[in-house]
Amino acid sequence: MKISAKNQLNGKIENVELGAVMASIKVKVEEPNLITALITKESTEKMNLKKGDDVTAIIKSTEVIIGKKE
Numbered sequence: 578m579k580i581s582a583k584n585q586l587n588g589k590i591e592n593v594e595l596g597a598v599m600a601s602i603k604v605k606v607e608e609p610n611l612i613t614a615l616i617t618k619e620s621t622e623k624m625n626l627k628k629g630d631d632v633t634a635i636i637k638s639t640e641v642i643i644g645k646k647e
Contacts, residue, residue: 580635580644584635584636585633585634585635585636585644586604586606586607586612586633586634586636587606587631587632587633587634588604588605588606588607588612588631588632588633588634589604589605589629589630589631589632590602590603590604590605590626590627590628590629590630590632591603591604591605591611591628592628593621593626593627593628595618595621596618597618598617598618599615599616599617599618600615600616600617600618600620600621600626601613601614601615602614602615602616602621602626602643604632604634604643606634612634612641613641614634614640614641614642614643615640615641616642616643620643624643624645626643626645630645631645631646632644632645632646633645633646
């Protein structure tokens with residue numbers, strides 16, 4: 578995965594909570610930190626995100642997005 582964003586934290590998904598439109602994804606990064614990303618349910622399902630997946634939390638100035646290596 579190549580992206581230009583430099584603010585990246587690797588971690589593991591701790592929890593996925595699906596709502597009607599949005600999903601809350603909790604990512605554990607270097608103990609004991611935990612980041613919560615709010616992303617669309619569509620993106621969560623499209624990426625097949627689930628507990629235990631290795632992901633990268635990519636920090637933007639207004640939000641946290643999730644990247645998953647295929």
